[in-house]
Amino acid sequence: MLRKFNNSRTVKDNMQLGALTAFSAGMVNVVSVIIFFAFTSNVTGHYAILAEEMAKGNWNQVFVVLTWIFLFFIGNFVSNLIIINFNEKNSYIAHSTPLILEILCLFAVGTYGAFYYTETLWETEIMVGFMLFAMGLQNGLTASISNFSVKTTHLTGLTTDLGILASLYTQKKYRTNKVLIAKRKILLSIVVAYLLGGVFAGMVYLKIQFFVFYVACLVIGVIIGYEYYKLKINKLMRYKRHNFSRMKRRVA
Template sequence: MLRKYSNHRTVSDNIKLGGLTAFSAGMVNVISVIVFFSFTSNITGYYAVFAQELSKGNWYQGAVVLFWILLFFFGSLISNLVIIHGKKLWGQYISHAVPVILELLSILFVGVYLDFFYKDTLQETELLVGALLFAMGLQNGLTASISNSVIKTTHLTGLTTDLAILVSMFTKSKNRQNKQLVDKFHLLLTILFSYFLGGLVSGLYYVKFGNQTFYLVCFVLVIIAFFDFYKLKRVKYLYERRARIKKASCKEYGMS
């Protein structure tokens, strides 16, 4: 899911990564709306808010919104810097997993702060919203980079447009037989459904468990970060086991 890069990725790799990251993004967006009354999975609307605040002369509010936009930007920037330069230091898998771990730590920080330190002040809220936007920037930068911009999971505006284009293309029978287009359609539907499902789960979970919902998001990110680690360990174990069995069989055959 995280090991492969760009054109080396399979449709299955992209569907797994897109589905799980979209699920976590949907969770984050809904929980941030519930707790902070702010969207955090994308910054499209914040550009309009930024212009509005400046036009009204609300310099402080404008600066806060600009701060949020920059945090999303730097999240994506850091994610791609790690991917580009981390491969030589740690290998491809770890360099792809680091942005997910940083995202996890950002969301964990928000959950812990809400549980133990939050005084419900405006400044605290602005900081925590910024932390979530930074986390979503990390995620969007990662998924877009390693999938060659095929996967973008933190906002659905462009995805909905792409779906509409594909549906219109499928009105021609030859396009319905095009495997590349069909695979893309399945990927986009997976991301859309996963985002919605993540938001639904987040809202329902918050009703019973409150701010602990942030820890559930962290659990999903742990799965994303370490899924390939488990898979690699399992493959290595099976390979070594077969080698031992083969070696034992050869010895037994030699003795006989």
């Protein structure tokens, strides 16, 4: 899910990565709207708001929204910077570091919200900033390692792709096209996971409030842990295979 890069990734890799990250993005976005009245996994709306606030002359809000957009941008920047600099040394570390940073951001928001949040505007603005940075990190990672085929924090481009795909499917030659079938699987898994994440967070938030961010951290932790587990298993398998062939040689 995390180790492979660009064209060496399988459909299954992209589906797993896309679904799990989309689930956490859906959670974060819904909770941020419920608590802070601001979207945090996409910035299209923020650009529209930026223009609206400029037109109204609310310069304080203009700079707040500009900072949020900038933090999402920086998240993507940092994520890809880590990948391109460390990918050749250790792809697992290079790909899991942005996710670890994302966990730290979400954990900080959850902890501060649960124990210290007094509902002032500046606290809200900073926490939304943290979440946008975290979502930028995630989006940068998934887009970068999947050769731009997986973007999980917003669904505008994805809905466009689905619309195009649906129109292609009106002709039989496209319905049997393996590349398009794979694309459909990835897109649908992301949409479903994002929606499920949102619904789940909306329901769970009523019970556990800010601790819902810990659940989002846990989901991202699963991605990192699963890959680590697979690395260990692969290593063990290689070791056993090596020992077995050595034993066979000795017996022969």
